[in-house]
Amino acid sequence: MKGGRKESLEERMQRLNAELAKRRVDDNAGDAAEERAAESRKGYAVAMKLSSEFVAAVIVGALLGYLVDRFVGTAPWGMIVLLLLGFCAGVLNVMRSAGMVASPHPVDRMAGRDAEHKKNEDGA
Template sequence: MADPRHPHGSDALDELAKRVATLHQERENAGPRVGTDRSGMSLGLRLASEFASAILVGGLLGYGVDVVLTTQPWGLLVGLALGFVTGTVNLIRASRQMTEANPVDPQASGLKDNLDEEA
């Protein structure tokens, strides 16, 4: 007796299961996709949030040192400076990783500027 939930029978289900298994196998063989499909906006927001959080953490740690050691404004200033340096290093590291993941093609033609059009 045929299953009323599957009017086309088990042959159609078997065929669908094979197609799904094939697609899963192809996806696994394709390898991991590491950050190649991110949009520019999401990358910009990630970098900005990492930079701002480094400065914020540095400032909070510096303020904590000021409270404990009663050295007002020096701990805060040093903490903010260290947070800025840390944020800058993180930006450089992230941009290097993105460049290594998506290298620039040396054979690609560059954008023309206004001087190229006049000549």
């Protein structure tokens, strides 16, 4: 009787080990799928950020152009010029956010101003 119990116990242990190994493989596949989904969500978030920055710059340019035309009376020219400037600003913002164009560091900007200021003093 004890031999049958021992064999039964060993069979159950083997089945349990096989089932655990199967579940571990399934969990690893699930983790990989979750990781891919997280990367996809990050991509969508970046796409929404970039598109909203671009659209906002164009809308602000158009609105400012409309206001300039309305109050100054330069009817389509203010709108055309500021809409194009908004478009350019939007493209620049998107390129900066995407990392294609580096934004100037504040220290570099101050160093550039100091160099120009000294150059003007030396020349005068």
